[in-house]
Amino acid sequence: MENDAYQRLVQQFATIQDLNSAANTLDWYARTKAPKAAQPGLGSQIATLRRQAHELLVGPKSADDLAAAEAREPWEAANLREMRRQHRLATALPAEFVEAQALAASRAQLVWERARPEGDFTAFLPALKEFLGHVRDRARIQGQVLGLSPYDALLESHDPGRRNASITSMFGELETVLPGIVDRVRGGPKPAGPTGKKKRLKRVARRMMTMIGLPTTHARLDTSSHPFTAGRPEDIRITTRYSGAPGEALMAVLHECGHALYIAGLPAAWRQQPVGAARGMTAHESQSLLIEMLACRSRGFAVHYARLLRDEFGEEGAWDPDRLHAVLTHVQPGFMRVEADEVTYPLHIIIRYRCETAMLDGTLDPADLPDAFDDAMAALLGIRPGNPREGCLQDPHWTLVEGWAYFPTYALGALMAAQLAETMWAALPGLDGDLARGDFAPLAGWLRENVHSRGCFDPSSDALLEHATGRPLDTGAFLRHLERRYLPGRS
């Protein structure tokens, strides 16, 4: 009887998964291939699929089955735990509230898109205020249901089990140490990276994907205005953009390959089930940053990277590994988060974290956001934006339903990447040589065994990390990594 309930849930969550996968494919289509006129219709279809999935999840049968179901072994138990978690999160908000919030978000997004190019914060402020009202209500209601503070309740959507207190503590350590490192290693203007025509860059990008373990039988590469990764283990879709510096297009592909490798390595036996998913956004970002930052900006990989570029561009595009490595590890404070280097990036996140926690608890009036943002940037990065376009208006997150309490996962992902990398490099003594030869199999194998194949078996990213490295997340490995890479022999 109980087991019937579990089997019914397995069926139901597989259907929910299919609906969400379909919505993700439509979203990918809208962002890469769809004719311009198709966008509103696709938006409506995606909303319908999400609503159907939500209705199945919160439907009357789910609660009874979730109460009655029993698991026979640890993975089933973890699956049931994740089912219950998803159900709890979904039922914590009335449906009308979800709809009103989604509408406020799309209004705010439209206003933001128009306000950003001019840096017109005054035009954006009413929409921000309205949407913030919804976010505060949501955080309060979900917090009451889950027994959590408002910000912790929002974090549950992105990194289950993560608490604001531990973020405050880790970010406190980072903001104490990082500005000093930046001062010691900052360079002049960034040296120009590799250049080349789009068609040839694409060829290099495809070779990189195969190198990392994502062959064309299982993965695509397309163009979009912001790089992203979507899809399922056997249907990976990476995008990049060629509008910026050509080398950036390739680094974006490497970053997305980290996300893609995670998706590809999720436990095959649990593909349609909650326990078969990735362990939240901190873990996801750790995988992209581990590939992009730890592995592919290393001195070892620069050797292979130079070889890839020479293969495609010949001597005209010849790069020596030292020059490439200098480009890849150049440090320089700048206004834009998405263009930031590895050392200044966490400081960009801390600026946003300070602003959003203060707006959420009411200590920062949204009207004062530009000043608060600029003050924080001046304090942490030593530069002051001349215009909200380069300040608080640069990111879309605060107009997205899932955009609040999301920023921290970028910096936590960097910490987690470094912590995993430290353990992995110790376990694989030949790794630098492997990367210099473009052999990613040992790295991918270690990550698959210790991270990817565990899906959501562990209840939190900290538990996953403890399994892989022996301890929950801290700043130690990240700071040691920065010291090794940026301050060799200086300390």
Added chain:
Amino acid sequence: MENDAYQRLVQQFATIQDLNSAANTLDWYARTKAPKAAQPGLGSQIATLRRQAHELLVGPKSADDLAAAEAREPWEAANLREMRRQHRLATALPAEFVEAQALAASRAQLVWERARPEGDFTAFLPALKEFLGHVRDRARIQGQVLGLSPYDALLESHDPGRRNASITSMFGELETVLPGIVDRVRGGPKPAGPTGKKKRLKRVARRMMTMIGLPTTHARLDTSSHPFTAGRPEDIRITTRYSGAPGEALMAVLHECGHALYIAGLPAAWRQQPVGAARGMTAHESQSLLIEMLACRSRGFAVHYARLLRDEFGEEGAWDPDRLHAVLTHVQPGFMRVEADEVTYPLHIIIRYRCETAMLDGTLDPADLPDAFDDAMAALLGIRPGNPREGCLQDPHWTLVEGWAYFPTYALGALMAAQLAETMWAALPGLDGDLARGDFAPLAGWLRENVHSRGCFDPSSDALLEHATGRPLDTGAFLRHLERRYLPGRS
């Protein structure tokens, strides 16, 4: 109260539409862009979306609302009629039957795919027998519910209101007349059509799409193994293939443009509703054939076609309109339906129609299909396949759930195209000149007004045709068209 029921139905059918549109987009993705490994997962997602749509349609609320709903004006009344029609068709089969049939179909398809290259009918026969059993059961059950003969019941899925008796009568006229025309006009081996590299052919194809009224803001062009059209008015997706003769790729695009123009011209105010859909497959095929056969194989269009080719290929690819027209209207019996010309094509359909009606009513044992097929081809086309690969194994239709009683709509579409064209040419005296200049606006305008914008307002394709031409479908206009084009001055 009654109006509430109607409004609930409007909401529900919009959701069903979104689910089906999403399934169609996934199907397009699977056939054009998806990595090879993605296919099974996409199949599962598509099946889930279709099942969800079906469950909404047959759900307990629908029947009550459909009984209670009242329409306030003629389009609402037509919409309600179409809702009831879809509901009746969907509820005419038990869900378990639908599932068993779908499984038998996918088994049969797999067997067919393996048997066809070798022409191994013996390998295919058991799967055909099993699936035919399902088809006969389905036709009988649906026939009982709808009060129709088995074949008429199947026709309801493709061309509502179409009855087998009228098909038999029209096909009887065609098979009396067409072989004689073929004998009089058949040419030697087909002259070589235009050639050119894929990249340049694509550019010509894109210009053709814009010419017909399908600009890139609303329509895409991709490659697939069989040409098809998918999408919605503002999100049109045409595919073609470049594996055959290069000119065939362009003619396929023109054919698909006819389907696409129909989709693009459907009534905008009813976009999410049953009455906003196309009026069945005979009507759909009439639109593709009107563009491809009637308009784009005309002497007038050959002038513009030659210009398009010269623009892209310069003098090396120069074609004069007369030579192009000779290629486009070459008549020669051949084994393969998809390669057939305008005159022999309906005979290919009649061969299949004879075989499938006889298998359905039990007068033809599937074991005797190859002989029956070859005999019919010998009688109608004067050629005899040497191998089932060129005979009864060439089409996938008899392994598809919606493949039976589908063939007739191809030939009926040709009749309907000619009937519409005859009225249109009479209404637009400058049309030949317009086509010679590549100006499709008058043609597209006439079709939009008289066909596309009516959606499913008319209860059948005959009613639609009667509205546009003053009479239901017959063979007259088609035979007159063949005489004008192929036998000028000979009669």
